[in-house]
Amino acid sequence: MNYTRLGLLHNPIASASHFNQRLLLSLKHTRGFTKLDDALQLFDEMLQRQPPPNIIEFNKLITGIVKIKQYSTTLSLYKQIKLMGIPTDLYAMNISINCHCRLDQVAYGFALLATIFKQGHPPDLATYSTLINGLVLADRVFEAVELFKKLLRDKLCEPNHIMYGTVINGLCKAGHTIKAFELLRYMESGSCKPDVVQYNTVIDSLCKDRMVDNALQLFTKMTEKGVLANVITYNSLIQGLCNFGRETEAAKMLRDMEEEGVSPGVDTFNILVNSCCKQGSVKDAQLAVETMIRRGLHPDVITYNALIDGYCLRGEVDEAGKVLNGMLETNLVPDIVTYNSLINGYCKKKQIDKARHLFQEIQHKGLTPNVITCSTMIQGMFQSRNPAAARELFNKMQAKGLAPDICTYRILFHGMCKNSQCSDALVLFRSLVSKELTEDVDLYTILIDSCSKCGKPNVAMDLFDELCLKGLKPNVRTYTVMISVYCQGGLFGKANDLLRKMEDNGCLPDSVMYNVIVQELLKKSKCQEAEDFLEEMINRGFMPDSTTFTMVLHLIPNVGKESRMRTIVQKLTA
DNA sequence: ATAGGGTTAG
Numbered sequence: 001m002n003y004t005r006l007g008l009l010h011n012p013i014a015s016a017s018h019f020n021q022r023l024l025l026s027l028k029h030t031r032g033f034t035k036l037d038d039a040l041q042l043f044d045e046m047l048q049r050q051p052p053p054n055i056i057e058f059n060k061l062i063t064g065i066v067k068i069k070q071y072s073t074t075l076s077l078y079k080q081i082k083l084m085g086i087p088t089d090l091y092a093m094n095i096s097i098n099c100h101c102r103l104d105q106v107a108y109g110f111a112l113l114a115t116i117f118k119q120g121h122p123p124d125l126a127t128y129s130t131l132i133n134g135l136v137l138a139d140r141v142f143e144a145v146e147l148f149k150k151l152l153r154d155k156l157c158e159p160n161h162i163m164y165g166t167v168i169n170g171l172c173k174a175g176h177t178i179k180a181f182e183l184l185r186y187m188e189s190g191s192c193k194p195d196v197v198q199y200n201t202v203i204d205s206l207c208k209d210r211m212v213d214n215a216l217q218l219f220t221k222m223t224e225k226g227v228l229a230n231v232i233t234y235n236s237l238i239q240g241l242c243n244f245g246r247e248t249e250a251a252k253m254l255r256d257m258e259e260e261g262v263s264p265g266v267d268t269f270n271i272l273v274n275s276c277c278k279q280g281s282v283k284d285a286q287l288a289v290e291t292m293i294r295r296g297l298h299p300d301v302i303t304y305n306a307l308i309d310g311y312c313l314r315g316e317v318d319e320a321g322k323v324l325n326g327m328l329e330t331n332l333v334p335d336i337v338t339y340n341s342l343i344n345g346y347c348k349k350k351q352i353d354k355a356r357h358l359f360q361e362i363q364h365k366g367l368t369p370n371v372i373t374c375s376t377m378i379q380g381m382f383q384s385r386n387p388a389a390a391r392e393l394f395n396k397m398q399a400k401g402l403a404p405d406i407c408t409y410r411i412l413f414h415g416m417c418k419n420s421q422c423s424d425a426l427v428l429f430r431s432l433v434s435k436e437l438t439e440d441v442d443l444y445t446i447l448i449d450s451c452s453k454c455g456k457p458n459v460a461m462d463l464f465d466e467l468c469l470k471g472l473k474p475n476v477r478t479y480t481v482m483i484s485v486y487c488q489g490g491l492f493g494k495a496n497d498l499l500r501k502m503e504d505n506g507c508l509p510d511s512v513m514y515n516v517i518v519q520e521l522l523k524k525s526k527c528q529e530a531e532d533f534l535e536e537m538i539n540r541g542f543m544p545d546s547t548t549f550t551m552v553l554h555l556i557p558n559v560g561k562e563s564r565m566r567t568i569v570q571k572l573t574a
Numbered sequence: 575a576t577a578g579g580g581t582t583a584g
Contacts, residue, residue: 059576066577094577129578136579165579172580200580232581239582267582274583302583309584337584344584372584 036073039065043077052086059091071099090116094126101134109134128156129163136170144170161187165198172205180205181218188225196222200232207240215240229257231265238268242275250275266292270302277310282319285310298330305337312345320345336362340372347380355380371397375408382415390415409437410446417450425450426459439470445478452485460485473505480513487520492529511542518544522551531564538568 043061046053058081065074078096081088093116100108109131116123128151135144148167151157164187171180184202187194199222206215219237223229234257241250250272254264269292276285285307289299304327311320320342327334339362346355359377363369369377374397381390394412397404404412409432416425429447432438444467451460464482467474474482479502486495495517499509509517514537521530534544534552544552549572556566 056576061576063576089576091577098578124577126578131578133578160578162579167579169579197580202580204581230580235581265582270582305583335583340584370584376584 035068036065036070040073047080047084052084055081055086055089055092058086059089059095062092062095066095066099069102071102074099075103090121090124090127094124094130097127097134098130101130101137104138106131106134106138106140125157125160125163129166132163132170133166136166136173139174141170141174141176159192161192161195161198164192164194165201168198169201172201175209177202177205177209177211194227196227196230196233199227200230200236203233204236204240207236207243210244212237212240212244212246229260229262231257231262231268234262234264235268235271239271242271247275247279266297266300266303269297270300270306273303274306277306277313280310280314282307282310282314282316301327301332301335301338304332305335305341308338309341309344312341312348315345315348317342317345317349317351336367336370336373339367340370340376343373343380344376347376347383350384352380352384352386369397369402371402371405371408374402375404375411378408379411379415382411382419385419387415387419387421406436406440406443409440410442413443413450414446417446417454420454422450422454422456439472441467441472441475441478444472445475445481448478448485449481452481452488457485457489474502474507476502476507476510476513479507479509480516483513484516484520487517487524490524492524492526509537511537511545514540514542515545515548518548519551522548522555527555527565531568534568535564538571544572 039061043058046057046061058077062074062077065077075096078088078092081092093112097109097112100106100112113123113127113131116127128147132144132147135141135147145167148159148163151163152159157163164183168180168183171177171183180202184194184198187198199218203215203218203222206212206218215237219229219233222233234253238250238253241247241253254268254272257264257268269288272288273285273292276282276288289303289307292299292303304323307323308320308327311317311323324334324338324342327338339358343355343358346352346358355377359369359373362373374393378390378393381387381393390412394404394408397408413425413429416422416428425447429438429443437443444463448460448463448467451457451463460482464474464478464485467478479498483495483498486492486498499517502509514533518530518533518537521527521533537544552565552569556569
């Protein structure tokens with residue numbers, strides 16, 4: 001990879017140690033608070049002016065502070081303004097309501113609404129939109145919709161496109177994309193025609209709900225209605241296409257947008273870079289970055305994070321280090337996401353000491369590890385056969401107020417089982433109360449797999465029954481694990497039944513499952529059946545993996561010249 | 575002429 005040409009690399013022969021040095025140096029940088037500092041200084045100066053400036057002047061300044069998400073600061077500034085006896089206005093009230101909502105204090109927002117009424121002024125559309133959005137942010141979408149309906153019913157206001165947009169967004173965020181779509185249709189039929197924002201909201205939500213084709217249809221309809229798509233529209237669609245393996249169409253969409261005169265932004269390229277990395281092709285991602293730079297766009301932290309993560313996922317942490325160097329060259333500050341990738345990279349390479357060192361270092365420099373950081377470390381510790389350290393960190397993160405999430409538990413149980421702590425894992429699993437955890441199919445799958453590997457096939461089968469009794473839907477991995485449990489116990493009839501049941505449930509076997517089945521059958525010298533499955537999998541376009549292939553090859557000398565197995569191998573090697 | 579809504583990250 002030519003980093004020099006990309007302009008990503010300062011020192012073309014950056015060694016690993018050089019990279020570490022730079023990495024530590026980067027941690028000494030602190031967030032750029034100069035902007036806020038300047039604003040606060042100006043604020044103080046304005047307060048001291050005689051006569052004091054108009055509230056409009058203050059609102060202008062404060063809007064900038066809200067933009068950098070300093071909500072509590074904003075609220076304290078308004079407190080000062082009030083103390084100085086400067087009269088405020090509805091704009092100031094609305095900004096304050098917004099800040100309370102963003103600070104997860106919707107109730108305070110409504111208290112301010114009461115204050116507005118008490119002062120004898122009517123709230124306006126912005127006040128209500130802000131409150132509706134506050135309810136949405138607090139995951140109280142039902143109430144948000146109720147408030148919206150009440151406003152319509154009582155004719156308290158005539159909603160504009162922003163208010164509609166807020167409600168549509170709320171419905172989408174709560175998973176009611178179809179309802180949002182209906183509201184959009186309602187707008188189309190009324191006098192307040194939807195603009196590109198409302199279309200974008202629904203298009204994006206359709207994409208996230210895997211309904212990319214419906215999103216594309218809506219996109220066409222919107223264009224026909226004369227609403228011009230913007231970068232965000234295209235970003236959502238490109239993202240949607242990439243997420244479902246439709247990269248070719250995504251690339252076409254990129255060309256289309258340019259033809260329409262919409263220039264792709266850094267974000268657009270980030271989607272592509274990220275998609276390439278997730279598919280394992282960091283090279284293509286690098287090409288996308290080159291294109292981006294050629295067009296005068298500057299890669300940002302997200303771009304670099306995607307590349308770094310792409311390399312780390314492959315365990316190429318030195319390559320990731322080179323990208324990091326390039327990032328530091330451009331004065332971009334790595335964040336916790338960057339370090340999470342690097343820690344993961346070290347863990348993948350079984351360099352747990354380096355991971356641990358980095359984990360310590362970021363804390364010394366004031367970055368706070370998040371759930372992902374800790375989960376990654378825990379996984380690394382298990383992989384390096386140190387279950388005690390893993391458990392210690394698992395306890396410590398909770399002591400520090402970091403709640404483990406579902407991934408943490410999957411890692412924990414997987415790790416415990418791999419380190420012969422199957423029974424402990426089961427005990428811990430039984431102590432869980434949250435439904436998210438006790439009804440997680442993946443968690444069950446991990447436990448079933450572990451129990452079977454620990455020589456407890458009966459416990460494994462019980463767990464599978466339990467999962468089904470709870471009404472949970474097993475996935476391909478669950479079925480695969482169970483089929484191998486049955487095969488290992490010589491219960492081929494049961495394995496077959498389950499295979500059929502699985503297809504009835506609309507779950508199709510994948511490559512891993514076929515490989516497992518063939519391997520288990522061969523282990524039990526069921527060559528006939530293994531051949532059947534081998535043929536079936538090949539017909540369905542799946543390839544035997546190296547383990548399966550080796551096992552098959554070993555059998556070849558023992559089977560007749562004209563055997564099916566030989567034909568299969570010949571076909572595969574042709 | 576100062577407020578409220580949409581995309582992108584591990």
